Amino acid sequence: xxxxxxxxGAIALDDFEQALRQLAVHTTDAIELSALRLKELRPLISAxxxxxxxxxxxxxxxVPSSFSATEEVELIGLLSEVxxxxxxxxxxxxxxxxxxxxxxxxxxxxxxxxxxxxxxRTAKELTACFDMLPEAKFCFDIGHAxxxxxxxxxxxxxxxxxxxxxxxxxxxxxxxxxxxxxxxYAAELAFREVAHLIPDSIPLILxxxxxxxxxERELFKVADIFAHxxxxxxxx
Amino acid sequence: xxxxxELELRLGADWRNLHQASSxxxxxxxxxxxxxxDLTTSDASIVVFGSLARFELTPSSDIxxxxxxxxxxxxxxxxxxxxxxxKVKNLVIKDVGPEGTFGSLVSSxxxxxxxxxxxxxxxxxxxxxxxLLESRCIGNDEAYDRVKxxxxxxxxxxxxxxxxxxxxxxxxxxxxxxxxRYWRTMTVDYxxxxxxxxxxxxxxxxxxxxxxxxxxxxxxxxxxxxCHLDFEDDLARERFYSQQNTAGLVAKLHxxxxxxxxxxxxxxxGKYIEHDTATKxxxxxxxxxxxxxxxxxxxxxxxxxxxxxxxxxxxxxEAKKLKWNFQDALSSIxxxxxxxxxEFTIRYGVF
Numbered sequence: 001x002x003x004x005x006x007x008x009g010a011i012a013l014d015d016f017e018q019a020l021r022q023l024a025v026h027t028t029d030a031i032e033l034s035a036l037r038l039k040e041l042r043p044l045i046s047a048x049x050x051x052x053x054x055x056x057x058x059x060x061x062x063v064p065s066s067f068s069a070t071e072e073v074e075l076i077g078l079l080s081e082v083x084x085x086x087x088x089x090x091x092x093x094x095x096x097x098x099x100x101x102x103x104x105x106x107x108x109x110x111x112x113x114x115x116x117x118x119x120x121r122t123a124k125e126l127t128a129c130f131d132m133l134p135e136a137k138f139c140f141d142i143g144h145a146x147x148x149x150x151x152x153x154x155x156x157x158x159x160x161x162x163x164x165x166x167x168x169x170x171x172x173x174x175x176x177x178x179x180x181x182x183x184x185y186a187a188e189l190a191f192r193e194v195a196h197l198i199p200d201s202i203p204l205i206l207x208x209x210x211x212x213x214x215x216e217r218e219l220f221k222v223a224d225i226f227a228h229x230x231x232x233x234x235x236x
Numbered sequence: 237x238x239x240x241x242e243l244e245l246r247l248g249a250d251w252r253n254l255h256q257a258s259s260x261x262x263x264x265x266x267x268x269x270x271x272x273x274d275l276t277t278s279d280a281s282i283v284v285f286g287s288l289a290r291f292e293l294t295p296s297s298d299i300x301x302x303x304x305x306x307x308x309x310x311x312x313x314x315x316x317x318x319x320x321x322x323k324v325k326n327l328v329i330k331d332v333g334p335e336g337t338f339g340s341l342v343s344s345x346x347x348x349x350x351x352x353x354x355x356x357x358x359x360x361x362x363x364x365x366x367x368l369l370e371s372r373c374i375g376n377d378e379a380y381d382r383v384k385x386x387x388x389x390x391x392x393x394x395x396x397x398x399x400x401x402x403x404x405x406x407x408x409x410x411x412x413x414x415x416x417r418y419w420r421t422m423t424v425d426y427x428x429x430x431x432x433x434x435x436x437x438x439x440x441x442x443x444x445x446x447x448x449x450x451x452x453x454x455x456x457x458x459x460x461x462x463c464h465l466d467f468e469d470d471l472a473r474e475r476f477y478s479q480q481n482t483a484g485l486v487a488k489l490h491x492x493x494x495x496x497x498x499x500x501x502x503x504x505x506g507k508y509i510e511h512d513t514a515t516k517x518x519x520x521x522x523x524x525x526x527x528x529x530x531x532x533x534x535x536x537x538x539x540x541x542x543x544x545x546x547x548x549x550x551x552x553x554e555a556k557k558l559k560w561n562f563q564d565a566l567s568s569i570x571x572x573x574x575x576x577x578x579e580f581t582i583r584y585g586v587f
Contacts, residue, residue, distance in 0.1 A: 115378070150382070151382070151388065152483035153385045153389070154487070193480070193482055196481075
């Protein structure tokens with residue numbers, strides 16, 4: 001069975017404890033602890049010893065997506081306190097000095113970006129990022145890839161180029177304003193087109209901004225998309 | 237090294253006119269880019285067509301362009317397109333054609349959604365096919381790439397036979413048929429233009445139809461054939477097509493179609509040494525054709541020539557011979573059933 005779960009940010013923004021409580025009643029075995037702003041990271045790391053995460057076989061941390069060059073040193077210091085088996089999800093455009101990230105490189109998973117960003121959106125742009133951090137892993141955000149190219153051709157290019165680095169997939173609708181939202185039917189159809197390129201061993205982390213009542217339905221929908229159905233044409 | 241240069245070297249040919257026209261196109265593209273790049277955004281790309289996009293620019297070439305929109309409506313787009321028109325006027329003497337196909341705003345919606353049916357006007361068919369086969373983007377290329385990929389997705393995802401396991405020849409019939417239809421549209425429009433514009437300039441148009449217009453069709457056919465040919469072996473092809481891998485095929489074909497028509501033809505034909513003699517004839521002929529267009533005196537003469545008296549004109553006869561040579565080379569490569577390209581063309585490109 002593929003591991004599946006939510007990002008705490010999608011459930012309760014910076015309130016990871018609230019998100020964990022809400023998710024406790026659902027059968028998820030993967031979790032991404034989200035600290036999208038630098039000020040959210042220290043409280044999260046301080047709270048780690050007290051969080052009950054035993055039910056989760058896959059855990060990752062979403063690193064803040066914006067910080068200054070001077071804050072970068074402090075941030076990397078904080079991240080070194082995170083358990084070594086957890087992936088650190090990093091936006092490549094947030095990095096100021098790749099050299100500083102080298103000690104953590106094997107745990108860093110660079111994520112492909114949405115179309116607002118100036119880099120990290122395509123296989124070609126990501127190659128330049130991985131050249132700076134060759135040991136880094138990859139977090140594929142399928143919503144970002146679709147927002148950049150609805151044909152999913154770029155998603156195909158990214159997945160085939162970085163399949164050996166892939167450790168996690170972010171799943172959600174990403175709207176025109178680059179907001180993560182509940183999956184639409186159009187997104188569902190698009191995601192199915194490249195689902196066969198994502199092995200069962202890769203955990204899915206949902207970033208859909210759902211209400212409590214929508215969690216189970218969203219989990220079911222995403223699990224179904226990435227279950228490996230045959231997609232051979234059946235029309236005449 | 238470009239596929240054309242590689243082929244030229246291997247065949248011991250001299251295609252200096254191709255290089256001269258290509259170099260002129262590169263210079264003009266750079267000047268155009270410098271002039272208009274700030275007018276493009278991630279939702280609005282400037283797209284050029286014609287000889288500039290084919291990298292076959294000659295002194296009297298015009299610049300056919302559109303502002304391709306793929307995003308929220310913005311009333312300012314009209315002002316942007318006027319500004320582009322002003323910049324273009326400073327770069328070339330000739331204006332865009334009178335049909336209104338170029339030199340204006342084009343929304344991606346009709347291009348992507350109206351393939352066939354009542355909404356697919358002549359202009360829409362032209363823009364769509366040229367976008368795929370003969371276009372180049374200036375400045376921000378996000379909208380341009382997105383629209384091209386979405387167009388390819390329409391053709392490839394809705395191709396009923398392509399993804400069926402029992403169909404072993406993997407050719408995108410929907411796309412191929414539209415490209416063939418566009419080629420025939422160009423030939424019919426040639427007759428329309430002859431009737432509506434009178435006989436002046438028609439002889440040169442006739443030569444272009446048999447060479448540069450036909451070249452687009454050839455490039456389109458070959459691009460379709462690469463969907464079957466561009467695999468290491470049968471197993472690799474089988475694996476690729478084992479499920480509906482539209483995104484993968486869109487990515488492959490999009491890469492293939494980034495090349496100019498001549499470059500695409502050179503890259504495919506260069507792999508078939510059994511066609512070397514005909515391929516050399518094809519490119520030698522095209523080089524001579526561009527040589528004529530690069531010579532301002534010859535081009536001016538052909539441009540002013542009237543269809544009533546062209547058959548007694550020595551230069552027109554010379555150009556006409558090039559057209560026939562080009563056709564002979566094509567027939568040798570594409571209409572001999574002993575070769576794979578011939579087999580495909582006879583089976584899928586004609587009937």
